[in-house]
Amino acid sequence: MTLDLQHAAQRRMRRAVIILVVLVLVLVAALVVIAVRGDDSGSNKPAAAAPKESTTAGPTPVPTLPPDEEDYVAPAKYVALPDGAERAGDLPVKFPHTPEGAAAMAVASSRNAWSFDPAKLKAGILTYSTATYRDAMATSAENGAKGNREFAGVPATGPIPPGAALNAWPIGVKWTVKGADTVNAMVLLRVTSVSKEGAEPKTTLVVVPGRAVWESGDWKGVPTDPMPLPDPADIGTSKFNEDGWLAIQEGNRL
Template structure:
């Protein structure tokens, strides 16, 4: 979203535009994952879309130990002061608080469970986008399962997994109520039945808006996020990522 559109987000928008923005937010996640994983489709003869960084299970930093680059910056994101729908909310009105909301949204909303996706959408979306985002939860979860090679319905295969791990964050302060936040995400997935786990790196960006005493997610079009890179890869630093200090979470 361009800066003038981000400014316009403060103004009253037509309902149709709001709904389209909400749908774009959910579809952005689906598109990112389909680009990363190929959607589980067979080759249709077309050139594949550019994919985010792939990291093999035995090569987590895309380089040898000699090329390992420690993160230049670390950040310990604040915890939410309260919980809603079982998720952390009421983050401080700081850039770090906005980043903490965006990371919490990724952890909760990038899921293969429709219930979890809907819960995250209802908890973190700006009010005018929440219902439209929630209505896309079932399709979003199905597409995530499809991207991981997991059947889109029915029970999960044994040992199937779809684990989303935010590893880095960066932000652009716009004003006291608007912060553009980008999250660097490591996704570890397995289709189960003895398949080896696969790891992919994906980045996403959102506009955090201070609304009713908390940060909320306002969708922006995909394609504005920094390049993903894993911790240890020199590109993690060159892309401007701050490594997330998890404390007791890991």
């Protein structure tokens, strides 16, 4: 996405920050719980990653971002994330042994997590999860798909309604190096969902935490401990820069 397209999208989009008062099975390499805080009182309780457990509930929109009239603010910093040297099916693998490589793995796995298809979620878990959690997490793929359906307003069971869709676009990333083989990363995503044909699309900003460890020649993910998460900030806003997000540039895409 070019800056012009980002600018246009930022102006026409109804952005909202949500609180997920729930555990939704997603993937930042293994199992990550999406915890997006937006509490007026400031007493936020981020969700914790918990193997084999997943409950779902409807998200509550909390409009906290600047109105569309605010002038577009270009990202202060970009990061060109490396590609994986190989692929496992449709998923990139074999990332460089660098912090950028760890971030690239986190971005790839979090992007793959937003799907109605449990087979796709399971493939991502098996590809990106550390061996310690891989098998246990893979058994929860069905719950993850169910959580994604409920997030998008799609019935939890039965055929996907015509026109229903769920897509995630990673727009920002930041990380903290904990050692040569451990990197904590946060991925900022713009998630768009449509519950059925003719329904109005819903766009949500989500911050997903993850931890990458170097294992068997590649970065793999482990469930993260509970941690305070920043309020999401859309690209093109001053808060995006103030919060230290790096705008993602992958190949020829921004």
